[in-house]
Amino acid sequence: xxNSLSDRLxxxxxxxxxxxxLTEDDINSAMREIRMAxxxxxxxxxxxxxxxxxxxxxxxxSEVLDSLTPAQNVVMIVLxxxxxLLGSTESKLVLAQNRTPNVIMLVxxxxxxxxxxxAKLAYLLKGQGHSPLLAxxxxxxxxAADQLQTLGNExxxxxxRGDGRDAVAVASGSIQEAVDxxxxxxxxxxxxRLQVDEEMMQEAVDIKSAVKPDQILMVVDAMTxxxxxxxxxxxxxxxxxxxxxxSKLDGDARGGxxxxxxxxxxxxxxxxxxxxxxxSLEVFHPDRMAKRILGMGDVYGIIEQAQKxxxxxxxxxxxxxxxxxxxxxxYLGQLQQIRKMGGLQKMIGMLPGGERMLQQxxxxxxxxxxxxxxxxxxxxxxxxxxxxxxxxGQRRKRIAAGSGHTVQDVNQVLKxxxxxxxxxxxxxxxxxxxxxxxxxxxxxxxxMRQMRGMMKNMGIGGMNGLGNMxxxxxxxxxxxxx
Amino acid sequence: MGLRxxxxxxxxxxxxxxxxxxYMGGEVDEDFWEDLEDHLVMDDMGAEVAMRVTDDLREQAxxxxxxxxxxxxxxxxxxxxHEFATAERDPFEDLPSCVLFVGINGAxxxxxxxxxxxxxxxxxxxxxxxxxxxxxxxxxxxxxxWGQRSGVEVVTRERGADPASVCYxxxxxxxxxxxxxxxxxxxxRLHTSPELxxxxxxxxxVTRKRATMPVSVVLVIDATTGQNGLAQATxxxxxxxxxxxxxxxxxxxxxxGIAVAISHTLGLPIYRxxxxxxIDDLQSFDxxxxxxxxxxxxxxx
Numbered sequence: 001x002x003n004s005l006s007d008r009l010x011x012x013x014x015x016x017x018x019x020x021x022l023t024e025d026d027i028n029s030a031m032r033e034i035r036m037a038x039x040x041x042x043x044x045x046x047x048x049x050x051x052x053x054x055x056x057x058x059x060x061x062s063e064v065l066d067s068l069t070p071a072q073n074v075v076m077i078v079l080x081x082x083x084x085l086l087g088s089t090e091s092k093l094v095l096a097q098n099r100t101p102n103v104i105m106l107v108x109x110x111x112x113x114x115x116x117x118x119a120k121l122a123y124l125l126k127g128q129g130h131s132p133l134l135a136x137x138x139x140x141x142x143x144a145a146d147q148l149q150t151l152g153n154e155x156x157x158x159x160x161r162g163d164g165r166d167a168v169a170v171a172s173g174s175i176q177e178a179v180d181x182x183x184x185x186x187x188x189x190x191x192x193r194l195q196v197d198e199e200m201m202q203e204a205v206d207i208k209s210a211v212k213p214d215q216i217l218m219v220v221d222a223m224t225x226x227x228x229x230x231x232x233x234x235x236x237x238x239x240x241x242x243x244x245x246x247s248k249l250d251g252d253a254r255g256g257x258x259x260x261x262x263x264x265x266x267x268x269x270x271x272x273x274x275x276x277x278x279x280s281l282e283v284f285h286p287d288r289m290a291k292r293i294l295g296m297g298d299v300y301g302i303i304e305q306a307q308k309x310x311x312x313x314x315x316x317x318x319x320x321x322x323x324x325x326x327x328x329x330x331y332l333g334q335l336q337q338i339r340k341m342g343g344l345q346k347m348i349g350m351l352p353g354g355e356r357m358l359q360q361x362x363x364x365x366x367x368x369x370x371x372x373x374x375x376x377x378x379x380x381x382x383x384x385x386x387x388x389x390x391x392x393g394q395r396r397k398r399i400a401a402g403s404g405h406t407v408q409d410v411n412q413v414l415k416x417x418x419x420x421x422x423x424x425x426x427x428x429x430x431x432x433x434x435x436x437x438x439x440x441x442x443x444x445x446x447x448m449r450q451m452r453g454m455m456k457n458m459g460i461g462g463m464n465g466l467g468n469m470x471x472x473x474x475x476x477x478x479x480x481x482x
Numbered sequence: 483m484g485l486r487x488x489x490x491x492x493x494x495x496x497x498x499x500x501x502x503x504x505y506m507g508g509e510v511d512e513d514f515w516e517d518l519e520d521h522l523v524m525d526d527m528g529a530e531v532a533m534r535v536t537d538d539l540r541e542q543a544x545x546x547x548x549x550x551x552x553x554x555x556x557x558x559x560x561x562x563x564h565e566f567a568t569a570e571r572d573p574f575e576d577l578p579s580c581v582l583f584v585g586i587n588g589a590x591x592x593x594x595x596x597x598x599x600x601x602x603x604x605x606x607x608x609x610x611x612x613x614x615x616x617x618x619x620x621x622x623x624x625x626x627x628w629g630q631r632s633g634v635e636v637v638t639r640e641r642g643a644d645p646a647s648v649c650y651x652x653x654x655x656x657x658x659x660x661x662x663x664x665x666x667x668x669x670x671r672l673h674t675s676p677e678l679x680x681x682x683x684x685x686x687x688v689t690r691k692r693a694t695m696p697v698s699v700v701l702v703i704d705a706t707t708g709q710n711g712l713a714q715a716t717x718x719x720x721x722x723x724x725x726x727x728x729x730x731x732x733x734x735x736x737x738x739g740i741a742v743a744i745s746h747t748l749g750l751p752i753y754r755x756x757x758x759x760x761i762d763d764l765q766s767f768d769x770x771x772x773x774x775x776x777x778x779x780x781x782x783x
Contacts (some may be wrong), residue, residue: 036529042708045524110731111588111704142596142627147620148639154619194734221588225526225708227736248587251672251710367676 009360025172027059030074039257044229045084047263055081079290085259087268088288093240096214097183101133101178103211107204107239108219109231110192113247115144117219117273118189119151120281121245125185126157133172133183134159137167138191140200141237148189155278158183167191171207172278188213195234204239216241217270222248229264234274236265243270246284250274326424328385331417332377335370372405376413388417484674505592515540518558525739525776526708531746535561555777563773565742569726569751572766573694574598577607577662578695580653582614584682584722585702586714590730590756592621594702595667596628598754600761602663603632610659612652612666613638614645614685625667632761645669645681646688647735653692673717700753705731705738715744724748730756733763737776741775 031052038048058077095102102122106114115138122132134152136159138144146163152159160177162170171188178186190207193200208216218241221423235241244261249272258269269284321330375386379402384391391399391414400407515536522532539554539561547556573579581598583591594609602609609630615621615638622638628694629636637652649666656664668685671678690697699722703711718724727750729741738755752767 038521039529040709042526042710045520109706109734111590113588116587141593141624143623145620146623147618150619194731196734221704221706223586223708223710223714224706225711225736225740226524227526227706227734230735231706248672251586251674251714254710257708292557415690482572 024060027074034078038256038259041254042223042225042228042260043256044226044260044264046229046466047260050263051085051259051312059073082259082290083287085263086290087262092283093215093270095421099214101175101184101186103175103188103213103215105188105208105211105213105216106219106245107190107192107216107235107241108192109194109221110141112192112219112221113245113273114138114192114219115147115151115189116247116276117217117247117271118148118187119155119157119415120273120278121217121271122157122187123278124281125187126155130185131175131183132157132185132187133178133181135171135186136161136189137170137174137188139167139170140191144189144191151278167203168206168210172210186211195231195238201234201238205253208239215243217243217245218267219245219247219273220257220261222246222253222257222272224257226337228257228320230261232261232265232267236267241267243268244274245269245271245281247273250280255289255369321424326417326421328377328380328388328417331420332374332385338370372403372409373413373416375403376400376405376410388414399402420445503535504674507557522739525737525761526711526743527739528709528712528743531565531739531743535565559770559773560778562742562776565743565746566750566769566772567749568769569753571706571751573696573698573700574643574663574753576603576696579662580656580664580666580687580689580693580695580697582666582668582689582697582699583702583728584668584686584699584718584724585670586672586721589670589702589704591670591702592624592667593616594728594730594754594756594764595665596632596757597626597761597764599628599634599665600632601764602665607663608659608661609634609663609665610652610661611636612648612664613668614652615657615667616633616641617649617669618646621667621669646685649685649689650692651668653689653694658696664693673714673721679717679721683721698728699723700728701750702730703741703744705729705741705756706734706736707740709740709743711740712743712747715748716749719748719750724750726753728752728753728754728756728764729767732756733758739776 020053034055035048035052035196038051039045043051055078058081059074063073064342106118106121117225118134122134125132134150134157138148145159145164149161160170160174162173164170165377167190174186174188188211190204190269191200193204195201216239218232218235220232224231232244244258244267246255246258246269249255261267262269264309269286271281272284272289274280274282285327321327376399376444379399380388380391383393384399391410396407396410396414400410504630509650518539519532522535523529527535535558538557539699540690541553542548542557542561544746546557548557573581583595585591592615599611611625611634613622615625616639620643622636622641624709625638626636628634637648637655639648639651645668652664652666655661666689668682669678671682687695699720701715701724703715707714715724715727727744729738729752732738732755741752741755744750752769754764755766755767755772759765
């Protein structure tokens, strides 16, 4: 069945890892696997050929074959090549400084997610202190303007609809509207069109020459198959876009199309769209993407996500936890934080080796475990949550009945809490010995090791199987959170 | 322009690339088979199906002594057509019938519902549309425009309402008005979102329970979808026990090879294919026709 790219490559490299010295046959078999894996990830067939032969050439050097750790070298080469293919620098939105309003135009096939991307982009720019205006130039799909209007209302960005008939007129009208209302950026949402539809492609060109956009972004569905090369090539020739927004990357598509787009058109991928919410447009990082594809984990992604959700109040909470001990309410808060970050499945998926672990576990991180713990804590009284030590046998029975679980389940939660509380106590000791103000940086190696050991024993809820994840990173994360 | 021509036009790019290899000197050697396999992969058929089809064809060629491009081409078309599951009943013809449309975002569910309602209305059937996409902004408005165009009533609720309750309403209404065909549009969702899939399960459960007419759950899939289409279809099938597929957007250069893989792997029939923008461009699916259009029959090239 369907294997994701990282799983396939991981499998190959597991085989290589056991070897002291590689022969050409080993490299060949690895490359064959990589080829199949890339094809299954929808990377275009011609792109795959180039990629694999480039990789093979690099792998056949004596430095790789004769080195003590050839497998690691092969991994590095493949990663390098993949990163290169995805674009070696992260590209941001370039706007002309001396023009107001700046114009960004979105194009793409039907159903690729242009309207949603337009709203997300507006939200992002608004957050950066701009005052964007959305122009509803999709005059073909029924109610497309209504959709943009609704989204615009939700994020508080004005939408220009014009007469809703002539896309070019709406586009030019929106520029005047922006000038009148002091909007510094206009985002032009256009109708979805097939690259073979001459009339519609001409319309896109007409809109382009009417508004002279600073940036044209093409929205590409991450699930698109082999045909993506024909689509982007045609769009590049006719309307000549500047960059790509990859949409629907929150699914399990590996987005192999991203590789093809970059290789075929040379256009950078600027943003990735990862969900339904307006804040789910993220800057594209080629190195992260490549690592993630190779199953090396998107650790930066986790940290960023943790930073995003860790607000002021939580920092205060963390200090209180250190001073006064860890309560059940804190435990509950942490569980909710995991949920906020997109749930266990997303988090584990971003960890090194996590993809594979998920697969072994039947591709279902056990969210029910989280729910269970939550419901048990919610069945405790306020007093009990503050001082879990006082929960005796009778109270346990009551909590079990109240939450619809067994007494054993309650015991387990209490035990987990106890372990976490103990760890918190040790951290308290650690932070107290180190001089004030240098808390985070001053943890010694030994203490780090201790902490890692403790974290391993923690076994929060369904995370029991996480033994082989990158503890360094988790420890760092821990340092942030506590 | 008939269906055959449209299909042929839509799939012409695929046929052209295949023609390249079929006419390459006419010598059937190791390279030929490898190229054939690669090209099937490029049609989004997937490495597994491509390999199996190529191996089978190779065996057949050896057994029956097929050597010319034309023979091989016909054999290939026939081989591919066997990959498709066949439909036992057509939920848009065998009435009364209630059809739920599911799929990922942007697959073309709402448009498909609109077109099918138009066709049913044109044939004089009493049809009812249920707008259970209460999530996406303006999905209801989009459906209502389609309803007005085809003169079919749309039963729905406000945005944010429980989609299952919409299904309940529309079925109740269908019974009262004795409508023959009920088409229910649902919100697009990624198969990787467990909450949204659970919501959809509820929608399907409520509909199946409430309906007195046979209910079919149809997955709408975009022809440009690559190998992830199989993962999508598998997840949707596991959660909802699908009855069949509709493949949209076959009018581009995409080959829709993923339809072969899905239909075969999950044993799901393809009810309709979308080959153009117009209301009549949603056509019945003919496996042999589709396969021939995909590989070409060597005539008039």
